[in-house]
Amino acid sequence: MGDFEIHYNKVRDGNREKLRQIVEGAGLRQIFDRPTRITSLSVNTIDLVITNMYGLTLVDTEFPQLTNHSFVGTRLDSDSRKSDRVVTFRDLHSDNLRRINRELVGMTWNNNCTDLEILYEDFKSNIMKVVNEVSPEERKVIPNNRKE
Structure with missing residues (x-):
């Protein structure tokens, strides 16, 4: 989990494609699919959750946005597999x-x-x-x- 500063939602971004290849090549997946950085000029997904855990689910949060980054939360559902x-x-x-x-x-x-x-x-x-x-x-x- 982290702020990768790579626009994962932009399909034509070369850095995104390289990161995607690394993630998939390592048998991992990126599970956060919502915008995490929202400004008056752009909406991007740059805070990513990369995992190999299939029981990991996103948590809806109601924390106030203190910066231009959204809070990212996950939960391990041990009964999901x-x-x-x-x-x-x-x-x-x-x-x-x-x-x-x-x-x-x-x-x-x-x-x-x-x-x-x-x-x-x-x-x-x-x-x-x-x-x-x-x-x-x-x-x-x-x-x-x-x-x-």
Whole structure:
């Protein structure tokens, strides 16, 4: 949860798209869908709640607005999970991390390009390729043992 200063409600915002890719790539989600910063000139969602918890719900608040940011509240509903949950993870023990480090250190990087977007995409693509080779994503089903 935090003030990311990224306009998450603006679809054409490049920073929003990068943050969205990071959030989704990490198996997370942003659950706050209301404007959190309201001024006379703009209405934006910049205070975000990013989570991997499915029982986390937003709380309607009636706190007075003291600044141009709205109060953001959440509540964990422990009874909300009715079905099994699939968790995605990677085996990143120290041997795998050392191997990833060796692979990245030995990699040839594109140093001639001055376009930051291309450099970022190349950097991200190369890192993800190495991480996927060394430690592919694994999935585990966590059963819901709650009696209905």
